Structure formats: structure tokens, C-alpha cells
Amino acid sequence: MESTMRSEWKVASVVVDPDRYYSSSFFSNKPTVLNSLPILTNYRAGGGDMFPIRRCGDLVLEKPPVADRDCGGGDDDPDESVKRVDVVDFFAERRFDDRSQSRDGCGLPVKRESSHGEAAAAPLRELDVNTGLNLVMANRGSDESDDGSSASDSKRAKIELSQLQTELGRMTAENVKLKEMLSHVSNNYEALQLHMMSLMKQQQSSLQPENGPEPKNGDHEKPAEKKHGVNAGLTEPRRFLAIGRSGSGAETDEVLSHSSSEDGTQSGSPQAAGKRPRGDSKKDNKMVAVREDSPNSDTQVWTADKPGNNTNPNTAKASIDQQSAEATMRKARVSVRARSEAPMISDGCQWRKYGQKMAKGNPCPRAYYRCTMAVGCPVRKQIQRCAEDRTILVTTYEGNHNHPLPPAAMSMASTTTAAAAMLLSGSMSSADGLMNPNFLARAMLPACSSSMATISASAPFPTVTLDLTHTASPGPLQLQRPHLQAQFPGPIGSQILTSLPFITNALPQIFTQALHNQSKFSGLQVSQDDSINAVTAAIAADPSFTAAVAATISSIISGGGANHSSNNNHNGSSITSIPPQ
DNA sequence: CGCGTTTGACCAGCGC
């Protein structure tokens, strides 16, 4: 039977798991991303009904729905269309010259049909980020008649299937390359960590005779607290450093519990839980939080315990380190300045407003929010518009989330956590130990731009300010190259530090650069915005990495270098910055 | 009716 139906068919849906390797945004608008598909070893061909389950790595060949077909003759016999299944070398198609392709409204390439005009407007690929990457090759026209299962057609199908297999093999090889690159990055990270540790040890040995016996205040330092100084960070970079002597005895002696003890065990009354102790007035009630990594690595359980309850001295030491670190993290604040007309920047978390107050010196009220993503989450934030420029929204975060975060919240959470860790480890050092901010930029962060840090004695709490108002892009708020200000309490006075790179900005930039380079290497088109988000989330998912980075930063802050007078120009000339896209 | 926001009151720290 001769049919006028065009040989329309849907070649494939390539199903991958974006969460496993990339964020969904990574795939958006990336028609060539198949170069780096991780697993494409098994594929099957046949009618669509044969593939009720699509799994990662499946290449699905299926018959398009009848309604989708553009059949001139109106012959919609589905059986006949099945016989016309043809395999397109979509990998060859995939790489057709960019100059010869147009893009649809979503930025996806639209096949420009040269000889089969009817299909010119049909999308070559459709992207469904909800189900992973779903590349649909559709509507390949043919002027051949649909005469069923002709031998020539099946032969051509086999040939093209073999081509497909070849391409799959090539992609597997590319996948291996990607893995090698990842391994390379990991190795670099390890090497960097070792290098930093050696530098820290070197620094430790040089600082010890200079500093002499601590502390300035001469007050009772507990053995556990002695680990919280620079030395603690020297030996164990893979953890957050605790605040030490910051000029205020209250800051030092107070050990706050994490959320569970703060909101639960310290007092059953919500009011008592809400009233956060200030200064050193709560010494008698101080509790320590013991961090216990649960079997589920994604969650951490915090329990309250009295000091001295640790039976194992070693674990007690380590846990006290973490206790103190986390406790002080609770006090550290990370302030984000960003231009936004919206009343609140979207950071992926759920917040409940619990108060609003007029603050002195600012006609704009300050709003108080509390994280409501989990019961008892201690994280709070304050939102206030800048008095000088009311288009600038200042969001100040305090505390660490005690619950898993959605990917959307990872970026901000990791940023504030790392910044707070950096800040606290910096405040731990002596006031005159702030120093050599350029080192890290030169040594390990070639991809980040310069920024500035200010130390002020006026801040009641140690505060890091991330200034996003200088970013080039006025688009959606993203963590891009913030200028950085750090405010430390204590009699430090005002000092200007220069070129202190902001780690959680820089690291995504580094990885973005790596991805960008890799994308060039493999022909991918990778948006840096997309990859920043993906990489930031990936980094945030690895607390040890963040902790190590924070410790590294801390060593810079407490490094005692003499580059106070170094300027931005100097630093800027030594830093390769990634142009915003 | 439940949930989130508003707003006045309350508390604690700090400076004078």
C-alpha cells in the first residue's frame, strides 16, 4: 500500500539523570551537552509503547503520537508509521554548524530543513528538564513513499544504528575524559590542601615565639579553648574554626548550644528559647552541642550535652572544637547587600516574619525573619534597606540551618556558612593579625576578582558583608563577585583590608572556569551562570570541602602577613577574573 | 479557620 504519509518518527529520548551529574540548569539551552552524557551504553529501538520505563542512559526510539504527525494524505495508520522507523544520525545532526541553525524561543536549536520544507518549523530537540534531559529528534521528512518494511529502509536503519553506536562509544570516551578532569580537579584540591597545611604549620612555628604566652585578657582559658586559636586550624583544616579571642571576653567564654539545646533543652518555654543570651551573662547555663554525624550522611544530629560528659577524651576534644565552632557560627553574621526592588531576596528558604523595628539611623524599618523550613531551625535573618541607597537591600543572616536544604537554598547557605567561618576564624586571630589578603588570590584563586574587607569595632557581632551591588548583571540575584567587608567586634579600630577574595564566590568561579574550559574542549556550550549555580550547589553539598576552604581562608586571615598596604590594583593585576556573561 | 503579618510590650546589654 502506498501512503502519502511522510516518514515522521521520533528518534529518541535520551534520558539522563541531571541530578547525578549536573543541575538541570546545566542542560538548559545546551544542545551539545550530549558530548558529556555520563552513561549512554544501552539503547533500544522500537515503538514507543515498548518503553514504559525510561531510565538513565536509555536511548528511546519511539513512534510519535498520531496527532503530532503532519501527514499530507491523512493516512494516519499507526501501524504503517511504525514500519517507517528510521534512525537519524542525530549525533551528526547535533553538531551541525551553529551558523546554519536557528533557535526557537527557548534558545533551543531548530532544525533548518533544507530539502524537506514541511518540517522546517519542527523543533529538532525538545528539552524537558522535569524528566531529565529529553532530547527528541523529530520530524525528519522523507519523500520516499511509505511502503512498509522495505529491505532498503531496514538496511539504512541498521547502518544508521551502527553509526549511532559509534557515536555512543565516542561519547563514552568523552565521559571518561570528563571523569579524568574531575579527578584532576580533585587532585589539585588535595594538593592545595596539603600545601596550605604546610604553610599553616610553617606559620605556626613562626608565630609561636612571637605571640608568646596568650592571652591578652589573661583570663582562664580552658584546655579545650586553647585549640580554638590559630593552631587549631593549622592541624585540622577540615573543620570550621572557632572564634577565639576577639577582644571581648563575652565572645570568648560564651558557648552557645546549637538549635536543639537552644530551643529545646535549655528551656521548655518558647520565650526562653527565643531570648538569645548576649554577652557573658549566661555562663552558668552554658551548654555544649555535641555533633553526631548520623548514619545518613546528609543529616546531622545535634544533641545537647553538658561539658565533661564526653567519655572519650579524643572525641571530646574534637567535638568541643566543633561545638565551639558551631556555637560561634551562631553568633557570626553574614550580611548580603544587593540591589533589589523586592522586599526580600529569594534565597530558597522559607521565612516567617516575627518582628519589625525601626533601627537608629535608618528611616527604613528592619524586619526580622526566622527560618521555618524545620522546627527549631536557629537561622534568622534581618532585612533592611540601606539608608543611603534604598534600592539596596541588606539581608543579614545569622546561624546555621539544622536541616537539609533544597538546592535553591544551597548557594546562599553555603555562602553564608563559609563567609561566617572565614569571619570567625579571622576574628579568632589577634587584632593585628589581619594580613596578607592577597596570598590566597595569588596562590589558589586565580579566577576570582578582588574585593575589599573592612574591619570595624562598632559591630556588636562579627559580621561579614557581601556586597553584590557592584555586580555587572542587574538580573536575578546571584552570588557573583561580592565585595567583602568584615566587621569584627573589639578594640581593633577601623582598618581596611584589600583584595580579600570571597571564597564561596571564587570557588564556583574556579569550577565554572574549569567547566567552561572543558566545554570549549568538548564543544559544549556552557553558560557560566548555569554552571555557577550547579557548582555552587555541588560545593555546598560537600561540607568538608567548604570547611576546608573556610579553614584555608582562616589561615589567610590569621596569617599575620604585612600586606596591609597592598592595594587593589596590585591584587587586581595578579588575578584573572572571569568576565560575566 | 489556619497561617502569616503587624505592632506594642517586654527584656537584656550597654553607655553615661
Add this chain to the structure above:
DNA sequence: GCGCTGGTCAAACGCG
């Protein structure tokens, strides 16, 4: 001790 300020609570209120 007093007043100022920041931070929080909780009843009242509004909205869907």
C-alpha cells in the same frame, strides 16, 4: 540607676 537600643514575644489583625 537610668535611658537608649537591639532583639524577641505574642496578641491582634488580615487574608485566602
